Amino acid sequence: MQTFQLNLPPFMFQVETNIPLVAxxxxxxxxxxxxxxxxxxxxxxxxxxxxxxxxxxxxxxxQARFLCDEREPFQPLTANQAYAMLEWGMNWxxxxxxxxxxxxxxxxxxKDDKAILFPAPPGSGKSTLTAHxxxxxxxxxxxxxxxxxxxxxxxxxxxxxxxLKNSSIALAKHCFPxxxxxxxxxxxxxxxxxxMAPPKAAFEQNRTPAAxxxxxxxxxxxDRKLDIYQLTMTESFxxxxxxxxxxxxxxxxxxxxxxxxxxKTKHFEIFYNDLNEVDLFLTEDIINVT
Amino acid sequence: MLLNQHLIVQLFLKPETLxxxxxxxxxxxxxxxxxxxxxxKLAFLIFDKTLDKxxxxxxxxxxxxxxxxxxxxxxxxxxxxxxxEKTIRHLKNALKVAEKQKEQVFLEANEISHILKxxxxxxxxxxxxxxxxNHSLAGQGRIYSDIDILVNKVQLSDCEQTLALHGWFGEKIxxxxxxxxxxxxxxxxxxxxxxRGTIIDVHHNIIPIVSNDAPSVSILKNxxxxxxxxxxxxxxxxxxxxSAVHLxxxxxxxxxxxxxxxxxxxxxxxxxxxxxxxxxxxxxxxxKYEIGLALRALQNIFELSLPAQTINLLxxxxxxxxxxxxxxxxxxxxxxxxxxxCNATPMRYFLATVRGHCIKMPLHLLTYHLLMKSGRxxxxxxxxxxxxxxxxxxxxxxxxxxx
Numbered sequence: 172m173q174t175f176q177l178n179l180p181p182f183m184f185q186v187e188t189n190i191p192l193v194a195x196x197x198x199x200x201x202x203x204x205x206x207x208x209x210x211x212x213x214x215x216x217x218x219x220x221x222x223x224x225x226x227x228x229x230x231x232x233x234q235a236r237f238l239c240d241e242r243e244p245f246q247p248l249t250a251n252q253a254y255a256m257l258e259w260g261m262n263w264x265x266x267x268x269x270x271x272x273x274x275x276x277x278x279x280x281x282k283d284d285k286a287i288l289f290p291a292p293p294g295s296g297k298s299t300l301t302a303h304x305x306x307x308x309x310x311x312x313x314x315x316x317x318x319x320x321x322x323x324x325x326x327x328x329x330x331x332x333x334x335l336k337n338s339s340i341a342l343a344k345h346c347f348p349x350x351x352x353x354x355x356x357x358x359x360x361x362x363x364x365x366x367m368a369p370p371k372a373a374f375e376q377n378r379t380p381a382a383x384x385x386x387x388x389x390x391x392x393x394d395r396k397l398d399i400y401q402l403t404m405t406e407s408f409x410x411x412x413x414x415x416x417x418x419x420x421x422x423x424x425x426x427x428x429x430x431x432x433x434x435k436t437k438h439f440e441i442f443y444n445d446l447n448e449v450d451l452f453l454t455e456d457i458i459n460v461t
Numbered sequence: 462m463l464l465n466q467h468l469i470v471q472l473f474l475k476p477e478t479l480x481x482x483x484x485x486x487x488x489x490x491x492x493x494x495x496x497x498x499x500x501x502k503l504a505f506l507i508f509d510k511t512l513d514k515x516x517x518x519x520x521x522x523x524x525x526x527x528x529x530x531x532x533x534x535x536x537x538x539x540x541x542x543x544x545x546e547k548t549i550r551h552l553k554n555a556l557k558v559a560e561k562q563k564e565q566v567f568l569e570a571n572e573i574s575h576i577l578k579x580x581x582x583x584x585x586x587x588x589x590x591x592x593x594x595n596h597s598l599a600g601q602g603r604i605y606s607d608i609d610i611l612v613n614k615v616q617l618s619d620c621e622q623t624l625a626l627h628g629w630f631g632e633k634i635x636x637x638x639x640x641x642x643x644x645x646x647x648x649x650x651x652x653x654x655x656x657r658g659t660i661i662d663v664h665h666n667i668i669p670i671v672s673n674d675a676p677s678v679s680i681l682k683n684x685x686x687x688x689x690x691x692x693x694x695x696x697x698x699x700x701x702x703x704s705a706v707h708l709x710x711x712x713x714x715x716x717x718x719x720x721x722x723x724x725x726x727x728x729x730x731x732x733x734x735x736x737x738x739x740x741x742x743x744x745x746x747x748x749k750y751e752i753g754l755a756l757r758a759l760q761n762i763f764e765l766s767l768p769a770q771t772i773n774l775l776x777x778x779x780x781x782x783x784x785x786x787x788x789x790x791x792x793x794x795x796x797x798x799x800x801x802x803c804n805a806t807p808m809r810y811f812l813a814t815v816r817g818h819c820i821k822m823p824l825h826l827l828t829y830h831l832l833m834k835s836g837r838x839x840x841x842x843x844x845x846x847x848x849x850x851x852x853x854x855x856x857x858x859x860x861x862x863x864x
Contacts, residue, residue, distance in 0.1 A: 214488045214547050218800070240492045241798065270554045420561055 172222075175207040176215070180377050181318070181327060182269075183213060184261060187220040188253075190235055196254040196353040200332045200368045217264050221257045223250060239264045248359065255356035255364050258332065262315055265329070266416040272318040272327065273425045274416040279312035279326055279381075280304045282458045286326050286381035288317050289389055290414040293361055296391025299339040302367055303446040304453075306347050311373040312381060316416065319383070321424040324432055330377045332366035340365045385457040386411065386438040389449070397452065398442040407438040437461070464489055465802045466795040470762055473499075473722060476506040480543050487544075491551045493798040497718045498604055501559035504552035505602030507544075559602045563593045569608055569659055570594055570692055576627050577612065580619040583693055585611040585685055587664065587703065588723075591694040598726040599700075607651060607660040614665035614678060621649065621663070628655040645671035667703050667746075668710060672820060676746045684742060698742040701727045705755035706748050709790075712817030714810060718796040724755055725763055736771055749775045758790055789813050 173194045177184040179201070188194055198205050220238045224247050235253035236243060237260035244263050248256045266274055277290035278301040291297040298314055305311035312328040319326050332353065335343050340363060344352060351368035386407060402410075411429050412418050418425045437457055443449050462468060462482055471478045472490070479487060494500040544552075570586055577584040585591075587609040592600030612620045629652040634642075642650050647666040653659070666675045684699035695703060701724065708720045731738060736756070743752040753775030760767045776783045792806040793813045 212483075212485055214484045214545070215492075216488065216547065216551070218492055241496050268551075268554055270557045271550055421557065422561065 173207065174209055175205055176209060176213065177201055178204045178206070178213075179330065181329070182216045182265065184264075185209070185215045185218050186257065187218070187222070188257075189222050190250060190253045192251070192354055193221045193235075193253050193257055196366070197257070199351050200353055200366055202368070202371070202374070204374060217268075219257065219260060219264065221253050221260070248356075251354075252356040252359050252364075254353055255334075255359060255366065258334065258366060261331070265316065265318075269318070270417055270421050271321075273321055273418075273421065273428045275317040275319065275411060275429075276315065276414040276416060277317040278314050279317045279328075280309040281312055281381040282309055282454065284379065284381045285384045285458050285461060286312060287385040287387055287453060287457060288326070288383060289387055290317075290411060291389055292414075293336065295389055296339075297389055298333050298335050299342065299391065300389050300446060300449060302333050302335065302339075302343050302347065304450060305333070305370055305373065306350070307450060309450075310376060310381070311369050314369075317383075319428060319432070320380075321421070321428045322431075323428075324383045324435055325380045326383050327380050328373070328377045330369050330373045332368055335365050335367055337362040343367055383432060383436055384461040385436050385453070386432075387453065387457075388438075388440040390440065390442045391444065392442050393444055395442045395444055397445065397448045399452065400440045402438045402440055404433050404438075408433045462486060463802055464493075464800065469493060469718075469796045469801070472503055473506065473725075474763065476503060479503075479507065479548070484545050484547070487548045489800045491548065493796060493800055495551075495555065496798055497716055497796045499602075499719050499722055499796075500552070500555035501604055502602040502719075502722060504556040505559070507552060508556065555604075556602060559604050562604055563600070565659065566590050566593050566608060569657075569661075571690075572627070573608070573610060573624075573661065574692055576623055577610075577620055580623050581612040581616045583611070583613060583682065583685055585693045585695060587611055587667070587695065587700075588707070591700055592723065594690075594692050595688055595694055595697075597697065597700075598730045599723045601726075603723070607662050609648075609662045609664060611664045611667065611681075617649070617663070617665050621652075624652055624661075624663070629653070629661060630655060645669055647675060668706055672710070674747060680745060683745070696742070697727060697731055698738045699746070701731065701739050701755075702743050702746055702748055702752060705751045706746075708794075709751045709754045709786075710817060710820050712814045714793040714813050715797065717794045721758065721762060721794050725759055728756075728759060728765075733765060733767060736767065740771065740775065743775070750778055753777070754786060754790060757787065758794055761791070762794065786816070789816065 172187055172189050173191075174185065174187045175194055175197060177186065177197065186193070186197065194207070198207075218240055221235055222238075224234045224236045233250035234247040235250045235256055236247040237245065237256050239260060244260070244267070275288065275290055277288045278297050279286050279288055280301065281287070289297050289300065301311065301314045311330060311333075312326060313331060314333040315331060316329060317326050318329055340355070343350070343365075347367070350370075353366040356364045388402070388407075388410060408429065411433065415425065415429070418429075441449065441452070464486055468478070469490070472494075479490065482490065491500060494503055570590060574584050586594055589600070589603050589605030590608045590610075591597075592603055594600075631650045631652050634650050638650070642648065647669045648662050648664040651660050651662050654661075666678075667681065668675050684696050685693055686696045687693050694700065704720060704723050704727065708717060708724070711717070728739075739752060740749065743749050753772055756767055756772050756775065759765055760772070789809050789812050792809045795803075797803075
């Protein structure tokens with residue numbers, strides 16, 4: 172059994188695993204934030220494990236199970252998906268417990284500490300866009316969840332790898348040959364999945380919050396040049412609530428936070444097939460004018 | 462400090478014990494209590510209500526400076542303030558979940574009561590829901606996964622139909638399980654609300670019929686009370702008896718500590734000097750022995766001084782039986798976690814499980830029941846616990862299925 176700690180502000184995780192690919196991937200993805208020398212003096216927020224499930228199943232199509240503080244929130248996956256399972260398990264852990272933030276399922280990228288949220292369902296091209304921007308002058312705060320301090324427009328970074336799916340895997344490997352990638356988790360519920368390490372700069376600034384200035388709902392369409400639609404506040408609010416992880420759990424404070432966010436930011440739905448055009452639009456029409 | 466079961470118990474008697482721990486020790490305490498489902502309980506004991514409000518306003522700013530300033534402005538004898546920020550955060554978050562559940566249970570109880578009153582002679586809320594609905598000490602910071610209700614058995618199928626009309630449906634279960642619930646158990650299979658996902662367990666008695674010890678409905682009815690909001694529960698004494706019976710006739714003791722805390726806080730509310738109120742109800746319902754075990758356990762765990770003679774009279778079984786039960790319950794009621802420094806007691810857990818099954822049903826039925834159940838169990842033992850599970854499920858009950 173291997174044990175390692177992941178120092179991922181604002182949280183500290185300790186992970187136990189007997190699946191070699193889990194520790195190996197965590198090590199290459201998290202770099203300096205990964206430590207297999209267990210610091211006994213540190214405050215661990217969550218004790219996680221990703222291990223083989225028992226029985227002779229271990230030798231025939233082995234499965235891996237995720238536990239958070241000895242509780243198992245979801246069904247096991249096949250062992251080759253164990254690292255992706257750990258990443259998703261960490262997302263679950265934060266979304267289910269950290270009620271001091273209004274948490275939105277969204278990528279968060281910033282320029283000059285001005286942040287744009289990209290809330291979107293899988294398949295919208297959100298992660299590919301995140302990967303592109305994070306390699307082109309934008310600071311990655313998160314690919315999966317925006318931790319918003321209630322009553323403010325401040326978003327806290329939670330720097331984690333970018334989860335790429337299916338055809339975007341080859342694309343990302345081609346465009347960013349310098350980047351570090353996890354091993355492939357084949358045939359998951361979302362298809363083939365790979366995790367791409369965040370740029371070093373993202374880790375270096377992982378304690379610096381940013382102010383949310385825009386909310387952009389991306390839709391990648393192979394045959395469509397950049398189309399931009401300004402959303403009404405109601406449309407944007409409904410989409411934001413739909414992407415919120417803990418809207419009902421924290422109730423009024425979440426409602427107030429999201430409404431005030433909607434009132435103070437710009438919001439757009441975009442259709443695109445060229446990432447550079449999107450970058451230009453975001454920089455000129457949102458970042459530079461706020 | 463040694464992180465052991467004794468320390469965990471102490472935390473509920475003297476919450477300020479938490480202050481004496483180092484930060485890494487507190488982090489482990491958070492994990493242990495969360496698994497036992499009692500983290501919110503400790504949080505409630507630590508933050509008193511007025512402080513609560515001030516604190517919420519401050520932490521929402523969530524920066525360390527605000528927190529530091531806050532620490533300075535309050536008198537030094539206020540307890541939560543010497544805690545570190547992370548511990549405060551975990552405690553507050555656990556409390557938020559409990560408060561949310563409490564809010565929810567009032568809404569659900571009103572609806573359930575309203576729709577079932579025309580069809581059932583009584584609609585009684587049991588266990589966790591009852592503690593919350595009556596604002597009992599046991600309900601403070603209590604979390605639960607379902608709402609337990611008791612209805613009149615003769616009107617059970619009317620109740621089921623009415624609930625279905627209002628969106629409460631049971632999950633598909635095997636014919637064997639269906640028959641098990643109908644014929645032997647004291648409840649029907651859980652019903653989930655189609656929109657809200659809330660789960661209710663509908664009971665028609667407080668213990669399984671098959672045990673032959675279930676009290677008659679006419680006796681149970683004597684212990685139903687109605688609070689000022691028109692919600693029915695058992696009387697506090699009968700709630701104590703029910704909780705004790707539930708605990709000492711169970712087969713599963715992994716989170717027994719929460720039930721132990723429930724019993725402790727109910728005893729405090731009733732008043733340890735009013736034991737006769739509890740024993741009278743226990744006698745009426747026919748559960749003196751379980752109350753004896755409960756009081757003995759509370760006395761040992763929380764170092765109470767309860768009258769030994771009363772407890773001895775309640776423990777009215779053979780010396781061997783009493784000794785056997787006390788041997789098991791000396792350990793299995795305490796919180797268990799691998800982060801705790803305590804001796805493993807798998808044998809006592811095993812005995813507790815066997816004991817629970819034996820009490821539940823006569824031996825010939827038990828043999829049949831376990832035989833039916835163990836076919837699948839044996840396969841799972843050999844092939845791993847997840848042989849039957851679908852290949853790719855990443856969804857979780859609480860969260861939308863997306864990443």
